Amino acid sequence: MDLRETADEIAFRLEARTWLEANVPSEPLPSFDTAEGFALHRQWEKKLYDGRWSAVSWPEQYGGRGADYIKWLIFEEEYYRAGAPGRVNQNGIFLLGPTIMEVGTDAQKEKFLPTMASSEIVWGQAWSEPNAGSDLAGIKSKAMRDGDDWILNGQKIWASRAVWADWCFGIFRTDPEAERHRGLTFILCPLNLPGITVRPIAQLDGDTGFAEIFFDDVRVPVENTLGEVDKGWGVAMATAGFERGVSLRSPARFSEAVNRLVQLWNRLGDKSDTALADAVTDVWMQAEGYRLHTYQTVTGMLEGRPIGAEASLNKIFWSEMDVRIHEIALQIIGPEAERMEGPLERWVDGFLFSLSGPIYAGTNEIQRNIIADRVLQLPKGM
Amino acid sequence: MKFSFTDDQRLFAEGLRDLLANECPASLVREVWENGTGHSPELWSHLSGMGVLSIMAPESDGGMGGSFVDAILLFQELGRAAVPGPVLEHMAVAVPAIASTTFGAPLIAGDSIATLWVDDSPYVAHAAVADVIVRKDHVLESFDATDAHGMDGGRRLFTVAGGERTNANANVGGLDPFDAMALASAAYLIGLSERMIEIAAEYARVREQFGKPIGSFQAVKHLMSDALLKVEFAKAPTYRAAFSASTGADTTTRDISMAKALASEAAYRTSRSTMQVHGGIGYTWEADLQLWMKKAWALMRSYGDANFHRRRVSGFVLA
Structure with a gap:
């Protein structure tokens, strides 16, 4: 155990810091869930790509730096420290990308990874359906084979980024006889094809960060299948494991948020309110604990101990911590917490956004079931 | 940056786990409670x-220099094995603190047994x-101990009077004995919590109600998962505090306090959930839980409780 950074890691950190200081926009970009903000975020991703910072942990041949996970965490710390824009192509770079590298064909890697790293193609997710939410294996959208094509029919919902994204990835039922998680196939699909209708859904904050996607006899080539036909559930779960595990919410995000919370407390907090002071320290410790836990997990991955169902613990931890950080902030700011626009609006926006965390990427109740079943080995049953 | 233990460290811990599985079953822990020795x-x-x-005795004094x-x-x-007696102290x-004094050799050999009296504690x-x-600046021998009736029969409490004093410095490296014990207790509390979760999971797999094992009910699953969550997220801060203490980092006091606060709260939450x-049967003397x-x-309140340590962290974090 040595928790000090190596000379190489320090040099990497400084290189990232220098580049970000020179390149991060001085003013925050508009939300990427607006037309204007989406375009500006895509431009930012291109700039990151040109500096080879968009996917640091990817191999160099696809536009990355071949950085190990420790360096990826260091980059993330610098990224949040610099106040850099949100990652509009998160679904692609952090979820689909690693899955393609694991199960994709060479042709798929060549076709999809470079344009993903540069955000020439921005990806949306198409997993949930109106009747397949927590019970994701209840998927009904179909893919029927016709020659060298799949014909897609059905409806997806809560499709993140789908309003302005270029492509989506999802799972479709390819074996109508099979039940539940069998007979599903992971398919990649452009969103501008005939037969596709995207209906934006306004989120709690009013932005259209997700959408319904209707598929009406949409034709896509069978080369767009990721992994084996009828084995899409396993592919999807690998992606979801990555999402819950380390990639979706890097600790740097929360370290940065609690540092801002401490500053907010120092500036505005009623210092006689010792209960609130305790709450600030509690959540600071949580963020620090999450950071340490992640470094431990990542060292384990580098030493060949891959993350399993424990990933569900992370998802519960960061999502509840994020809500807690914002609840405390709103307590500190008092009456300003009722205003959607004003000097402290970032905390109010952040509070609304934080409330999605315990729900998406598998609700925290589902995560608790996964932990109980797979880590604690309790008997299955609903 | 490398946040993991060496193979040797892991193997030694596994060896200890195996030893304790044989030599310190729940029946032994219960026996020393009930025979009054602890x-x-x-x-x-x-x-x-x-x-x-x-x-942790220096190699120059015949120890392992850990x-x-x-x-x-x-x-x-x-x-994890709820080992009774003054092992941590x-x-x-x-x-480590008095290895090179005249008290050292029998302590290192295990022939003499030491415990700790932290300042401000009545017990x-x-x-x-x-x-x-x-004690912080001396060692006591030939003292009188009067039973103060502690709750934990494996950690009996006493008031102490009299005794012969010999001056000695009880700091461990640069660490106050109180902080050394806060750190050791944090790890011990994590081990206790891990085992409480195992005991409750074993019970939930076999105890049936409504014709099913109670572990199949979501209310039970979620209680158990939440306890595990607290315990798992207390580990890395505790290991980090050990690293800080080992390297004399500037943040050592803060890091130990964070570990003890998190481990104390995790252990309490785990005790409540696993008893529930x-x-x-969880409310009986008979249940090993x-x-x-x-x-x-007992330990969550010793060497600073969660409130004490949280406030100490506040002193470093808040302006």
């Missing part, structure tokens, strides 16, 4: 023979089985 000489000599008790990083998983394993303070745990009591999973719960309730 200590097992046979177990003590096993721990001494394996080199556990002397791991750091807190080397010892932290051992503290955790001792907690002996290992984490007495042996001394394990005093009746200890040959010496280590047991239902009525109480051997772990009561030790958790």
Whole structure:
């Protein structure tokens, strides 16, 4: 155990810091869930790509730096420290990308990874359906084979980024006889094809960060299948494991948020309110604990101990911590917490956004079931 | 940056776990509660023979020269087995602090048993089985100990009077004995919590109600998952605190306080949830769970409780 950074890691950190200081926009970009903000975020991703910072942990041949996970965490710390824009192509770079590298064909890697790293193609997710939410294996959208094509029919919902994204990835039922998680196939699909209708859904904050996607006899080539036909559930779960595990919410995000919370407390907090002071320290410790836990997990991955169902613990931890950080902030700011626009609006926006965390990427109740079943080995049953 | 233990550190901890599975079953923990000693000489000599008790003694004094990083998983394993007696006080303070004094050799050999009396505490745990009591600036021998009726029969409490004083410095490296014990206790509390979760999971797999194992009910699953969550997220801060203490980092006090606050709260939450999973049997003297719960309730308050340590962290974090 040595928790000090190596000379190489320090040099990497400084290189990232220098580049970000020179390149991060001085003013925050508009939300990427607006037309204007989406375009500006895509431009930012291109700039990151040109500096080879968009996917640091990817191999160099696809536009990355071949950085190990420790360096990826260091980059993330610098990224949040610099106040850099949100990652509009998160679904692609952090979820689909690693899955393609694991199960994709060479042709798929060549076709999809470079344009993903540069955000020439921005990806949306198409997993949930109106009747397949927590019970994701209840998927009904179909893919029927016709020659060298799949014909897609059905409806997806809560499709993140789908309003302005270029492509989506999802799972479709390819074996109508099979039940539940069998007979599903992971398919990649452009969103501008005939037969596709995207209906934006306004989120709690009013932005259209997700959408319904209707598929009406949409034709896509069978080369767009990721992994084996009828084995899409396993592919999807690998992606979801990555999402819950380390990639979706890097600790740097929360370290940065609690540092801002401490500053907010120092500036505005009623210092006689010792209960609130305790709450600030509690959540600071949580963020620090999450950071340490992640470094431990990542060292384990580098030493060949891959993350399993424990990933569900992370998802519960960061999502509840994020809500807690914002609840405390709103307590500190008092009456300003009722205003959607004003000097402290970032905390109010952040509070609304934080409330999605315990729900998406598998609700925290589902995560608790996964932990109980797979880590604690309790008997299955609903 | 490398946040993991070496193979040697892991193997030593696994070896200790195996030893304790054989030599410190729940029946032994219960026996030393019920015979009123709170200590097992046979177990003590096993721990001494394996080199556990002397791991933090300097090599020049015949020990293993281990750091807190080397010892932290051992503290955790001792907690997992709810090992009775002054193991932490002996290992984490007495042996490393006074190894090179005249008291050192028998302590390192395990022939003499030490416990610790921290300043401001009215009570001394394990005093009746200890040959010496280590205080911040001296060592006591030939003292009188009066039973103060502690809750944990494996950690009996006493008031202490009299005794012969010999001046000695009880700091461990640069660490105050209180902080050394806060760190060791944090790891021990994690071990206790891990075992409480295992005991409750074993019970939930076999106890049936409504014709099904109660572990199949979501209310039970979620109670157990939440306890595990708290315990798992107390580990990395505890290991980090061990690293800080081993390297004399500037943040050592803050890091130890964070570890003790998180481990204390995790252990308490775990005790409540695992007792609840047991239902009525959890409220009995007969259920082994109480051997772990009561030790958790004793240690979470010792060497600074969660409130104390949280406030100490606040002192470093808030303006």
